[in-house]
Amino acid sequence: MGVLTRLPEHRAESNFTQAGLATLVGVSRQTINSIETGRFEPSLSLALKLAHLFNVPVENLFSLPEN
């Protein structure tokens, strides 16, 4: 069961590039890309870092599919 993400929308709203966002949270650009495309599920600490950066609850960024 994959995790749904709204990271691309939040990143676009904040005018961050993948590389810029990656630098801010201390991961590679490839990691941000893999999270956005749903291939890689981030750890809880990375999810919380991202949520803190965008100032939103973590469930706004990541959620489970309805079914």
Place this chain on the structure above:
Amino acid sequence: MYEFTHRGAGVNWAALDQKSRRLVSGSMASAVVAVMPLFKWTADVARRVGIEFQGTMPIESTAVSTPSLYLPAAWVIGFAALSGLLWWRMSIRQDELFHRVQNWSLGMSGAWTAAALTVWGLLDMTGISPPIQGPAPLILFSALTIFFGRTAARKWAS
């Protein structure tokens, strides 16, 4: 930060910082130096197998001279340890995607190597296969680690 690619050495060189580049270079160079004695061992085994298949020579004369193995073994272990140490120092600087790929590939290759050696050992006990040969487990583990590393990178970091 380490980024995976799907050709060449498997790393996006431009994405690495200066210290990580030095550590990756040192680790890869040490690994190449470490495996040099294995080329001679592989060539000796291939020669012996070739001669035995040809069947034209008595078995006693197919024996490969085996000088002391301590120096080659120390060479392989020493440089492999250096390579591993440098790789570990590089890996602790990387992020969770890198660790996911690395941990999965090391786990899978370790499990498959253990399974293969168990089967090989059982076959040896029944006399079907020859005994486990010197560096064969190391060669198998290395090849499987590369294979599973590529698989994991395609899965999570393509």
